[in-house]
Amino acid sequence: MTKQTLFKGTMILTVAAFITKILGFANGIVLANVIGPEGVGLIMMAMPVTGLLITLTTLGLPIAISKLVAEAEIKGNYRRVKKILVVSLVTTSLIGFILMIIAIFGAKALSSHFLTDQRAYYSLLTVIPIVPIVAVSSVIKGYFRGKQNMTPIALSQVIEQVVRIGLIFFLVQWLLPYGIEYAAAGAVLCGIIGEGFSLLYLFSVFKWSKHKKFKLHHSFIKQISKGKEIFFDLLKTGLPTTGNGLIQSLIGIIQPILITQSLALAGIGTALATKQYGIVMGYAIPLMLLPGFVTNSLSVALVPAISESKENNNHLLIKKRIQQAVNIALIVGVPWTIILYVFAEPLTTLIYKSPEAGTFLKIMGPFFLLHYFRTPFQAVLIGLGKANTVMINNLVASIISLISIFFLASNPELGIYGVALSLNIGLTLGTSLHFFSIKKLIGFYLNLIDTIKVILSGIIMGYGGLITFKYIENETTNLIVILVISIMISLLSYLLFLLFFKIIDLKKLDLSQYFGH
Numbered sequence: 001m002t003k004q005t006l007f008k009g010t011m012i013l014t015v016a017a018f019i020t021k022i023l024g025f026a027n028g029i030v031l032a033n034v035i036g037p038e039g040v041g042l043i044m045m046a047m048p049v050t051g052l053l054i055t056l057t058t059l060g061l062p063i064a065i066s067k068l069v070a071e072a073e074i075k076g077n078y079r080r081v082k083k084i085l086v087v088s089l090v091t092t093s094l095i096g097f098i099l100m101i102i103a104i105f106g107a108k109a110l111s112s113h114f115l116t117d118q119r120a121y122y123s124l125l126t127v128i129p130i131v132p133i134v135a136v137s138s139v140i141k142g143y144f145r146g147k148q149n150m151t152p153i154a155l156s157q158v159i160e161q162v163v164r165i166g167l168i169f170f171l172v173q174w175l176l177p178y179g180i181e182y183a184a185a186g187a188v189l190c191g192i193i194g195e196g197f198s199l200l201y202l203f204s205v206f207k208w209s210k211h212k213k214f215k216l217h218h219s220f221i222k223q224i225s226k227g228k229e230i231f232f233d234l235l236k237t238g239l240p241t242t243g244n245g246l247i248q249s250l251i252g253i254i255q256p257i258l259i260t261q262s263l264a265l266a267g268i269g270t271a272l273a274t275k276q277y278g279i280v281m282g283y284a285i286p287l288m289l290l291p292g293f294v295t296n297s298l299s300v301a302l303v304p305a306i307s308e309s310k311e312n313n314n315h316l317l318i319k320k321r322i323q324q325a326v327n328i329a330l331i332v333g334v335p336w337t338i339i340l341y342v343f344a345e346p347l348t349t350l351i352y353k354s355p356e357a358g359t360f361l362k363i364m365g366p367f368f369l370l371h372y373f374r375t376p377f378q379a380v381l382i383g384l385g386k387a388n389t390v391m392i393n394n395l396v397a398s399i400i401s402l403i404s405i406f407f408l409a410s411n412p413e414l415g416i417y418g419v420a421l422s423l424n425i426g427l428t429l430g431t432s433l434h435f436f437s438i439k440k441l442i443g444f445y446l447n448l449i450d451t452i453k454v455i456l457s458g459i460i461m462g463y464g465g466l467i468t469f470k471y472i473e474n475e476t477t478n479l480i481v482i483l484v485i486s487i488m489i490s491l492l493s494y495l496l497f498l499l500f501f502k503i504i505d506l507k508k509l510d511l512s513q514y515f516g517h
Helices: 006-034 036-058 061-075 078-105 107-114 118-127 130-146 151-178 180-208 220-225 228-265 270-288 292-311 315-342 344-352 356-368 371-383 387-409 416-442 448-473 479-500
Strands: none
Touching: 006 036, 006 151, 006 270, 006 292, 006 344, 036 078, 036 118, 036 130, 036 180, 036 228, 036 270, 061 078, 061 130, 061 228, 078 107, 078 130, 078 228, 107 118, 118 180, 130 151, 130 180, 151 180, 228 270, 228 387, 228 416, 270 315, 270 344, 270 356, 270 416, 292 315, 292 371, 315 344, 315 356, 315 371, 315 416, 315 448, 315 479, 344 356, 344 479, 356 416, 371 387, 371 416, 387 416, 448 479
16 A cells, blocks of 8 residues: 655645535536525535534544554554554444434434424435444545555545436436425435445455455454553544534534524525525535635645644744645635625526525625635644634634524524624634634734735736626627636636736745645
8 A cells, every 4th residue: 555645645635625526516506406495405404413423423533543543554563553443443333323223213303303394304314324334434534544545535535426426316306206305315315325335445445455464354353352442542532523523513403493493583484494594505605615625635734734843843834834824725715705706696697596696605705715714724723732722712603603693694684694694703703713822822923915915916806807707798698608708817817916926936836835745
């Protein structure tokens, strides 16, 4: 099994994330056009419950597994690697199957108490079997991360999306005549089948990898009986991660309930509330988060880079890496934010046939630029050994956001727009708390000159794109042609201004500086 450098592994994950993001986005377009915002809303209501079950099942073990496997590999302790895998597989499989059985029998009660639209019951019931599948695949992925071989993980993600999108159109169309709730459940089932194929691929790669010292079946029970120490080592690393994931999962469950109940107080019926929830969570937010795979990949690489600098007490290098992360977040986030703001209605009309979703892009888009900073800031805090700070900051921001949802969304004059404003408040507060935590720890300050240059380039790009759009609109009525040309010219002008302001210097461009060696 080939061991990869951090830079190579990160680039492999970035490429795979880009492909899966595009495929996932295409999947969202198919769903939007087949089952509409109401069906998407039913799926989005069921997903947070599943997220909670998966969080409880994995217990943060994927990160713990990769850490312990890497440490054992360095020492050549293959027996310990074997124990780690056995204990992890038994733990996650057992918890996964128990939770799956409980959830299946309790699905009616869960849907009654946690799902405001009872039609989402079918999506919830269908998605529950994904829990043990994800549990087992997360262990194998953790093993490959520990071996520093990212290729199987990357390919498994692509396989999952290809299978899902290959099935979704036919199955959903077949179930649609029986009702929107059955079509939504069919879409969820396609995701489970995709996860199943992904797991089969991971398992086959794992089985045929050249680790001859590794045969689980010989002393499986023996390894479990001697695995108490391993189990506690796994929990020591995994539980803090689980705490943050558990909080986010619980908030994910509470949020749709609070939104729909608040909208009901504003005089909006259940069906319309579900539709509006689907537009915000299923249409607008995925569009705003589309380029997020870049900063996510960067964040994965930032944790060890910051940790290494901290161990060496090199605060200057820490500040340099944070500024590099900020620059990347700006360079990626600004143009996408401008594009979504300027072309909001045409984009959502073309992609979703839902021009009303464009209104939410304009309300939320400028604030969601902060998301591109929030993820790297979280990685920096974790690298500095402040995972608890991340959890507290996210908890405070989420609670404030939920309180805002109740007061703003229940206002008849705001309704669903109050939800959008509340999400903006939570995102702004969370990012600010992370930034001030970093500032307090190491005295970091943003490079305002570079920040202003990037934002100015984006504003000029936006005006150029708008002028181009209006000009071409007089020449043709083909919306695809108008948008493609306008966006391409916008991005080209943005790149030229970045070069002009020397934000990007082609002579000094070295991508490895952002990832470490």
